[in-house]
Amino acid sequence: MIVVISHPDDAHAMRVIRCLEERGEPVLLLDLAQLPRHATLTVDYRHGPRPQIRYRQADGTVHPLHEASAVWWRRPQAPDLSEVTDPQTHMFTANEWNEALNGLWQLLQDARWMNEPTRDDAASRKARQLRVAAEVGLRTPRTLITSDPDEARGFIRDLAPRDVIYKTFSCTHAIWRETRMLREADHAQLDTVQVAPVIFQEYVPARADLRVTVVDGRLFPAAIAWTPRAGSIDFRRNVGEATITAEVLPADVHDRVLALMERLGLVYGAIDLRRTPDDEYYFFEVNTAGEFLFIEDRTELPIASAIADWLAGRALSLPDAVPRASARPRAMPMDTIAS
Ligand SMILES: Nc1ncnc2c1ncn2[C@@H]1O[C@H](COP(=O)(O)OP(=O)(O)O)[C@@H](O)[C@H]1O
Ligand SMILES: [Mg+2]
Structure with a gap:
């Protein structure tokens, strides 16, 4: 069983789940906000040292989480404690869930994780990213x-x-x-x-902003070319009108991005780079669970499918990304481009 930790409104999770279902893979969308009212969790140590972990939904379906072969740490939700109104009790209850869930992830260490939560957490810190990026030879501002x-x-x-x-x-x-x-x-x-x-x-001037999505060592680089609106230097303000095209990175930048992923212990990452008018590549950040649909939908780079293949334990057998013209730019609400 493949476990996707997210929620039903996450279009990214739903796209990958659809890919997995098409491949006939058993997959569970584990929405932690279903806890505690609509689902329960049990860790049972009675059967030997390896506990059984049961996630039971309101309809009675029981999912044996200890059988998970792969886990996608995509958009973990907090248990819904809105009914616990006393602030002290709320804090205590939230902490109890937190302890239980963090312990639970530690019990699933036989599964393949995209990305393992403690590594994901450490890798998501911008302060650390800038140092590691510089250490692997990426240019940083x-x-x-x-x-x-x-x-x-x-x-x-x-x-x-x-x-x-x-x-x-x-x-x-x-x-x-x-x-x-x-x-x-x-x-x-x-x-x-x-x-x-x-x-x-x-300030790093732009010829183009690059979004490099990495799935287990396979790079899906895309260039986002945009004309700044008055006073705007952040591509996300302009992405609706941007032209997004698949891109090929210079070999040295490609290798350094891979080294960065390796050093941060990430299977998945969405990296923001910028190419200057002098064709220098600057590193800005890695989004450890960054969005990719705005890239996939406008370049047809098969990112969801690569994620599904990895979760299913299949080799990434897709042909290498070939640059292709972008589809017609589509308007896109800014807040769909989280990070
Ligand atoms: N030093 C910089 N010079 C010019 N533009 C920048 C710089 N840093 C960030 N930007 C722009 O702002 C965007 C967002 O910055 P980023 O570092 O990716 O942080 P976040 O996405 O978390 O806000 C970048 O993709 C780029 O368009
Ligand atoms: Mg960014």
């Missing part, structure tokens, strides 16, 4: 992460007259902060970095 306004001013001064951008570690659907150019007017706001650290970087 000069960067300062700081909550110290004086350090920020010093960085900006050192880079002058080069432009500086600033960006956040993450965003939520409610608070979406794209990468922005630091303008003269922003200098007066620099004291506010003390509230929470900010990532400052040298």
Whole structure:
């Protein structure tokens, strides 16, 4: 059995599940938000050292999770504790679930994981990614992460007259902060970095943004060419009008991306690179469970199918990606391009 940890509104999970079903593979969508009301979990140590793990759905169906051959750590949900209204009890209950579930993943270590959760967690930290990327020889922008306004001013001064951008570690659907150019007017706001650290970087000019989706050592690189809207330097603001085409990376960049994945212990990753007008390749980040449908749907690069093959334990036998013209650009709501 293949276990996909996500939820029914995740189009990525559903696409891969469809691929698996077409191949006749037994697959379970494990939506952790079904816990605790609509599903139960049991870890049973009575039958020897290897516990049986039963996930029972409301209709009585029992899924033996200990038989999982592969697990896709895609969009794990939190158990739905909305009925636990007392804040202290809520915190306690959430923590109990957290402990139980984190222990559970440790029991599934015989399964093949895309990606193993503790590695995924460690690899998703931007601070670490920039270091490992530089160590494997990828070019990274000069960067300062700081909550110290004086350090920020010093960085900006050192880079002058080069432009500086600033960006956040993450965003939520409610608070979406794209990468922005630091303008003269922003200098007066620099004291506010003390509230929470900010990532400052040298501005890297673009010929194209690249999204390189990696599935077990196989690269699916795509170029995203876009014309900036007024004042916008972040491709996600412009992706609706962008032309997306399959791309071939130079051999050295290809190998360094593979080395990065290896060092981070990732089977899957969606990597943001930028090609400058001088044809230099800069690394921005790896999204450990990054989206790929906006690439697949506009280039026909067979990413979902490669993920399904890997989960099913089949060799990735598809022909190498061939660059092809992009389909007509389609409008796309910005928030579908999470990360
Ligand atoms: N140093 C930079 N110079 C120019 N543009 C950048 C820089 N860093 C990020 N961007 C733009 O902003 C986008 C988002 O930044 P990224 O580092 O991928 O973080 P996240 O996607 O988590 O916000 C990039 O894909 C790129 O379009
Ligand atoms: Mg990004």
